[in-house]
Amino acid sequence: MTQTMKAVRLHRYGEPEVLVYEDAPRPDPQAGELLIRVHAAGVNPVDWKTRSGRGVASRLPENPFPIIVGWDVSGVVEAVGEAVTGFKVGDAVYGMVRFPHLGSAYAEYVTAPAAHVAAKPRTLDHLHAAALPLAALTAWQSLIEAVNLAAGQRILIHAAAGGVGHLAVQLAKWKGAEVIGTGSGSSETFLRDLGVDHFINYQTTRFEEVAREVDVVFDPLAGETRECSWQVLKKGGVLVSILRDLSAETAAAYGVQAKYVFVDPHAAQLAEIAALVDAGQLRPVIDAVFPLQDAAEAHRRGQQGHTHGKMVLQVVG
Numbered sequence: 001m002t003q004t005m006k007a008v009r010l011h012r013y014g015e016p017e018v019l020v021y022e023d024a025p026r027p028d029p030q031a032g033e034l035l036i037r038v039h040a041a042g043v044n045p046v047d048w049k050t051r052s053g054r055g056v057a058s059r060l061p062e063n064p065f066p067i068i069v070g071w072d073v074s075g076v077v078e079a080v081g082e083a084v085t086g087f088k089v090g091d092a093v094y095g096m097v098r099f100p101h102l103g104s105a106y107a108e109y110v111t112a113p114a115a116h117v118a119a120k121p122r123t124l125d126h127l128h129a130a131a132l133p134l135a136a137l138t139a140w141q142s143l144i145e146a147v148n149l150a151a152g153q154r155i156l157i158h159a160a161a162g163g164v165g166h167l168a169v170q171l172a173k174w175k176g177a178e179v180i181g182t183g184s185g186s187s188e189t190f191l192r193d194l195g196v197d198h199f200i201n202y203q204t205t206r207f208e209e210v211a212r213e214v215d216v217v218f219d220p221l222a223g224e225t226r227e228c229s230w231q232v233l234k235k236g237g238v239l240v241s242i243l244r245d246l247s248a249e250t251a252a253a254y255g256v257q258a259k260y261v262f263v264d265p266h267a268a269q270l271a272e273i274a275a276l277v278d279a280g281q282l283r284p285v286i287d288a289v290f291p292l293q294d295a296a297e298a299h300r301r302g303q304q305g306h307t308h309g310k311m312v313l314q315v316v317g
């Protein structure tokens with residue numbers, strides 16, 4: 001097997017131009033790890049935040065370069081490290097690798113702790129499978145784990161057309177909740193097709209004037225959206241956020257709960273998500289596919305903040 005591979009690396013933090021497609025050493029799997037031939041790598045906002053020195057950059061050593069960003073992969077097991085059970089060479093797998101440490105997914109090969117991957121949903125190709133892990137785990141850990149969303153509850157999902165939002169909408173519908181989704185006018189058809197019961201166009205309508213007695217608010221936006229969200233909750237309701245700076249004092253003043261979720265790798269949840277996909281209950285939607293070498297283009301598009309579903313880098317094929 002070749003000792004080098006193509007990867008998109010950065011040698012300093014900065015604008016999308018710092019992403020360089022070049023040769024890099026192929027990693028070797030350690031005990032408990034798999035070597036995965038990456039077929040597709042999902043793109044998430046934390047990728048461009050980290051590229052610019054934010055995101056999880058503060059968790060990395062002071063001068064970590066060169067580094068490879070990206071956490072979501074779908075691919076095929078190429079080699080199995082010592083003490084790994086349950087996987088063999090040739091298995092199709094998907095996962096969110098090592099988050100919030102470096103995952104190094106923008107590459108032809110990646111090593112992954114076996115506990116961070118699961119069998120790829122069999123009804124999806126690698127491009128669609130790579131769109132799932134980080135966003136789907138975030139939606140799962142927010143709505144199922146943190147909030148335990150129940151049938152008949154009313155949930156307001158902000159940025160419902162985004163990478164996390166479009167999966168949160170589907171998980172909420174699967175749970176039997178009544179779903180209110182916010183988005184711009186360009187997201188309306190997309191969100192109605194996903195099954196939202198009520199659509200609010202944030203460009204023309206203040207959501208806090210029409211949403212009432214909500215059991216759960218899912219907040220991937222923070223800022224003014226969060227400030228206006230407290231008032232739409234029922235007493236005892238929950239605001240679950242995936243961005244920081246949740247105020248316990250504000251929550252208490254409104255008589256509601258505030259929960260913050262920071263996504264964790266979780267193979268068992270990935271397996272449940274794959275089963276849901278294969279049962280036809282959940283489908284990742286791809287906004288755009290870019291070849292690996294055009295990762296910078298994907299970042300430019302994503303940073304505009306108006307993608308519908310997910311962007312994916314194609315590594316094989």
Ligand SMILES: NC(=O)c1ccc[n+]([C@@H]2O[C@H](COP(=O)([O-])OP(=O)(O)OC[C@H]3O[C@@H](n4cnc5c(N)ncnc54)[C@H](OP(=O)(O)O)[C@@H]3O)[C@@H](O)[C@H]2O)c1
Nearest residue numbers: 045138159161162163164183184187220242262263306307
């Ligand atoms: N804590 C964690 O573990 C965790 C995990 C995943 C993500 N995150 C964070 O969560 C955020 C969302 O992630 P993502 O992957 O879903 O992002 P994304 O895919 O880039 O979100 C884009 C979507 O946001 C919508 N949007 C933008 N402004 C809006 C507004 N004012 N009201 C309603 N919708 C609006 C856009 O809809 P329109 O085109 O219709 O405007 C677009 O569909 C990011 O900041 C990410 O870093 C945190």
